[in-house]
Amino acid sequence: MSCGGSCCVSITQCFFDYSTPKVLVIRSKSVGTLNRLCQAVVIAYIIGYVCVLKKGYQDTDTVISSVTTKVKGIALTNTSDLGLRIWDVADYVIPPQVASRRTETEEENSFFVLTNLNITPNQTQSRCAQNPGPGSTCSSHKDCKRGLHDSRQNGVQTGRCIYFSESEKTCEVFAWCPLETEGDPPDPPLLAEAENFTVLIKNSIRYPKFSFNKRNILPHVNSSYLSQCVFDRVTDPDCPIFRLRDIAAEAGEDFQTMAVHGGVMGVQIRWDCNLDMPESWCVPAYTFRRLDNKDPENNVAPGYNIRFAKYYKNEVGKETRTLIKGYGIRFEIMVFGKAGKFNIVPTLLNIGAGLALLGLVNVVCDCIVLTFMRNRQQYSEKKYKYVGDFGLLSNEATEQS
Structure with missing residues (x-):
């Protein structure tokens, strides 16, 4: 039996053999x-990159x-449609800030602030001429199909072709009339x-693996401080109350320009904690950044807008409504984070993996010594010894003599 490069007479002798690699200095x-x-280089990688930079000694x-939010502020407008009007948080935050309420337009960790609007007042459910456009222009009743309703149109066709203006005819529809007229928002x-x-952002976080909890209203923040502070990256970075103009400015945007057609703004909160x-x-x-596209060469359907209505009943009980196409800024609050804490298991695993790289040092040096060095033939003869199946004992005897 052959064991460890020597001849074994029995299994017992083979069991007590010990083999060790030959070292060439x-x-x-x-x-x-x-x-x-x-x-x-390997040791610097283990200590500098794995242990210090990447904190390989920590479990993560x-x-x-x-996240919950609360917007505050008052605005005053004076328009021909609405007259002199005060706007408070119940008017310009869509949907309203109601706890434990979720609607189809409301999503977690986001809120929408109205900044601009087009108004169509005094609408009632009645019949009127469709707005001119593809599929609505006609010359006779035959061009209008009774009961046809297109999702891109404003109502259901009655089958009649009527005058929209003195020179243009369109199909009559049963809808909320007068119809909304498309136009650019005020600028x-x-x-x-x-x-x-301003918006108060309350953010509570948890790292369940370490049973660690915290919130962005830090322990030193009290009620009096919270009632007057506004976030400033230099002078007041711990305040959780943000002015909307400052959020846009931090993202490199002009609030007034963005407010015309609306947009989507991201508020990013990062919790990277060394426990x-x-x-x-x-x-x-x-950190803050704009999320929607504002490419001037691809400006189809810019900004962000929604439609909603306020309903009333007149003196005779007939329902009317004011349709509002609201432009505004949607704020998406995104929370990221990773926490780390010392743990012996990842420490040993990362150090062991790093030390295993030391074995590559010998491989690299062997490749250079046996390929590029002037005495590579001599080094090769010393490092490798070739022994055939026959003459093994005689070779060993020759060496011993």
């Missing part, structure tokens, strides 16, 4: 320098978050004062 300044340099967990925006509105350090070091970092 090359006394060369160039090879020695290369070897130490490679070792230094991702954040679980909940400057009607609710230009919305730039001074080996004091808890007070774990604080949120706020």
